[in-house]
Amino acid sequence: MTDDEPCCRICFDTADSSANPLFRPCHCAGTSAWVHVECLDTWRRTSVNKRSFYECDACKFKYKFGARVGDQIFVARLLSTAGAIHALALCLGSLIGWASSALGLTGMHHARFVVGDWFGPGTLRGADRDNAFGHVVALVAIAAGLCIAFYWIYSSLEA
Incomplete structure (x- = not known):
């Protein structure tokens, strides 16, 4: 020693x-x-x-x-792999793409959904293209919230 x-x-x-x-x-x-x-x-x-x-x-x-230190090390190693980072990026990108489509930022007047007639005839009404600034602010808030959530998860694994 x-x-x-x-x-x-x-x-x-x-x-x-x-x-x-x-x-x-x-x-x-x-x-x-x-x-x-x-x-x-x-x-x-x-x-x-x-x-x-x-x-x-x-x-x-x-x-x-909380979780045992060995479990935290396992989760940290799992999250640091390239596949996990690509999966998180794909999920985050898909969520931001869906949100921009739902908010009307993709050039469509109404975003189409697969939920059927729940929002009327398959469209989300009220997505106003003229209020693009509000939609951009909402998108940035969603992205910032997700980044904060991932940071909180990562820092709780380190502790």
């Missing part, structure tokens, strides 16, 4: 695997920073201190519950 190599603060093992990764659950630094997922879960269940279940005994940082 070297000084630079992370070591579990509970079992003192340096092994890092995808099934039981070393991670930093709190704001502790130095030799107390790293811990295995299973070691921390065991500590949280068996500690005499009841607060150990939801916060670090040393720095008092409240643990963030």
